[in-house]
Amino acid sequence: MKRAYFYIDDVIWLFRDLTRQRPASLFDNFMLKQLKKAHELYGAKFQLNVFYRTDFFYGNDEFTLSDMTDAYKPEFEANSDWLKMAVHSKQEFPDYPFVNLDYKDAYDIVQTVMAEIRRFAGENSITYTMTPHWGPASLEACKAFKDCGVKLLWLSSGPIIPYDGDEDSLPYGHAFRLLNNRKPETMLFTRGGLNTAISRSICGHNHVSTEEGKATRGTTYNHYDEATGLYFKHLCSVPAINTVPSGKVDDYVLPHVEEEFLGMATHEQYSYPDYFAYQPDHFDKILRACQLAHENGYTFIFADELVQE
Secondary structure, three states, rough: OEEEEEEEEEOOOHHHHHHHHHHOOHHHHHHHHHHHHHHOOOOEEEEEEEEEOOOHHOOOOOOEHOOOOOHHHHHHHOOOEEEEEEEEOOOOOOOOOOOOOOHHHHHHHHHHHHHHHHHHHHHHHEEEEOOOOOOOOOOOHHHHHHHOOOOOOEEOOOOEOOOOOOHHHHOHHHHHHHHHHOOOEEEEEOOOOOOOHHHHEOOOOOOOOOHHHHHHOOOOOOOOOOOOEEEOOOOOOOOOOHHOOOOHHHHHHHHHHHOOHHHHHHEEEOOOOOOOOOOOHHHHHHHHHHHHHHHEEEEEOOOOHOOOO
């Protein structure tokens, strides 16, 4: 069986809108309406990777998951066979929030977000695959994830690059994120993909060799990490949908349709007209990616279903 997986990162504005606008149904919300359309047409299932709160970068209008209404809990539970949630981070900034984090801080963040999801959406709405914001996590954070019930974790792979002290070798001030409370496992590697601005990136404990990473890409195989008991996996076969040029989804999905695992992803904010990088065709690209998976014989799953414990 060929399996497809789709996750959406950075999700928080959805919950703010549900709470403040109070639509009659979850699926009167413009974002969830489109995801349900993809589910009904193509059998798509979606994992929403959730922030605990909005970030002050966008203005001093704070919303947290503790503010989220529980009025839609029955509807979330009724649709939990295709719509689930997982922890992403506390908020959008700073980048790499888990890369040098201690156990307690990581544990508290994950437990806090999971508790809120259970409150407003029910236990069945949680999936135990985790993509930490920006990806890498310290060894202590990975142990905390495992103790919170996480089964499968995003990985990076490739040769490690020594950091030579040149701050300009990393974009966006990321040298500070590398060095602040640096753990022994915090290193550099070359990140692939369409976003050349972050070609050099930070990696943590959930980083493996090129060979181990390749074994998990496009397959149902997961790398077992003996230090934590977690499984690591390349979760994306194609670049994030928000980085794919308009009208070019086929060019990036079709080369992978003979693989047994097709991982796809995007980010919530590109659907919002008031976001500075809004993409008017964002949902069109999501729907097309799901359509291609469906037409090429894929069954959508949640990735933690691949873990056999």
